[in-house]
Amino acid sequence: MRSDANGGGSGTDGDRPSRSRGATAPGPAFWGLWLSLLTAVALANAASEVTEAARLGDPIEAWKPYVWEATSALGVLTALPGLVWFVRRAPLARRKLAKQVALHAAAALVFSAVHIAVMIVLREAIYALAGEPYSFDPWVPELIYELRKDLAAYLLIVVILNLMRSAGWLAADRPQSAVGAGRRKPSPECPDGSCTLPxxxxxxxxxxxxxxxxxxxxxxxxxxxxxxxxxxxxxxxxxxxxxxxxxxxxxxxxxxxxxxxxxxxxxxxxxxxxxxxxxxxxxxxxxxxxxxxxxxxxxxxxxxxxxxxxxxxxxxxxxxxx
CATH class of the missing domain: 2.40.50.1020 (LytTr DNA-binding domain)
Structure with a gap:
């Protein structure tokens, strides 16, 4: 099948917290790093696809691989904030392995669903502007193909985020505990609201x-x-x-x-x-x-x-x- 249908994905589409436990969401530098990484991989993959198609004697319009890779990268970037939130609250650990496997399996499916949905919508819109149809058919083989890539990408991104968390480059998030009688509201020195004493x-x-x-x-x-x-x-x-x-x-x-x-x-x-x-x-x-x-x-x-x-x-x- 031609890549118009399967839209080769981007190579990245797929104890420990940051230096500041009370820190807010990651800042512009964090997102800029991921945007730069996804952009670089998308450009490299698109250039490789154009070269490979010409080598095999099946040339394709040069703009299409760049659209496929760019939309795939944007799909990953759309799903990334949710994945960052998940890793901040539930980092990889050696305890409760069965629970972690179940949680990450569910998270991987959500990640893949968001990636594929964004990718398809963007490609259909861009192809329409170019006056060409875009087809994701046949759905079942294409979904299996994308899901297989997304599972590998999910594992890679989760490992990278956990390494960033361990190195102090990603702020750890703590769930807000229920505020009981006499419990103090969260403050800069008590960000998780756990202090009950003056x-x-x-x-x-x-x-x-x-x-x-x-x-x-x-x-x-x-x-x-x-x-x-x-x-x-x-x-x-x-x-x-x-x-x-x-x-x-x-x-x-x-x-x-x-x-x-x-x-x-x-x-x-x-x-x-x-x-x-x-x-x-x-x-x-x-x-x-x-x-x-x-x-x-x-x-x-x-x-x-x-x-x-x-x-x-x-x-x-x-x-x-x-």
Whole structure:
């Protein structure tokens, strides 16, 4: 079938957040980068199609491949904001793989539907202006052809967006949690609306060039994650801040947090037991059922805390597997 029908697609049609967790949507530089990338790929693909057609002795009107590639790129660009929104709220992770596969399968279908719809509408309009008909027939083979390309393009774009997110080039988005009684409205220092205490009683953490205000009562533990720290909160999704664990530990220490591992700090008043592991380390068992790994060098300080809290808390005898 000639490319008028299948309209070869553009080569790109197809823990971690940005430097500023409270940042708004990506700015002009971000979109300019993607526009430039899609434009470059579309031009290269169109030129290749013209050259290949001439080489095979089946020349085509030169403007058509450029229309096919440009409309395909515009279809991707139209679908891209929704894909950016999705990646900001649901980045790739190793947890809940089945759920992630289902979510990304649905998102890929939406991405492909938007891409194909925009592509067809634009091509029909441009061909009409040129006085020629445009046909997407036969529909089923053409949809399968475009869907196959779009799935590959979707995976590539999602990987790139997640890498940009990890590198701090794409602002992470946080869903607005329900605002309960007495909960403060979102503010520049509390962008997710999670603060329920006045500023002087809130935990203020560094987050790149910003300061993030967190309710210490909701914080269970914090884990080092590369250039970020993952905050585990009760009743809320984990929160990533651009800081070191030492910085978070220093800020959280007045609220009863202590280091139990080179990669973990924990809310001391939430620890109920210490359970040994066969390797000689331990697990700190929290009142909510969460088990946080601890190393032997930090065991004494946590054990001392639990002794001060006795008889409610005591060191547990049973050992946990490594």
């Amino acid at each position: 500023p002087q009683q809130s935990l203020v953490l560094p987050d790149g060039t910003r300061r993030l205000q967190v309710d210490p009562r909701s914080l269970l533990a914090a884990k080092a994650a590369g250039n970020y720290v993952e905050l585990l909160r009760e009743g809320a999704a984990p929160l990533l801040v651009r800081a070191t664990l030492t910085e978070v530990e220093t800020a959280a220490r007045p609220f009863g947090f202590l280091r139990i591992h080179r990669s973990w700090i924990v809310a001391g008043d939430r620890v109920r037991h210490i359970a040994s592991t066969r390797a000689g380390d331990f697990r700190a068992l929290l009142d909510c059922g969460l088990a946080i790994p601890g190393s032997r060098r930090y065991r004494s300080s946590l054990a001392a805390l639990l002794r001060r809290k006795a008889p409610l808390c005591r060191e547990a005898n049973p050992s946990l597997p490594d």
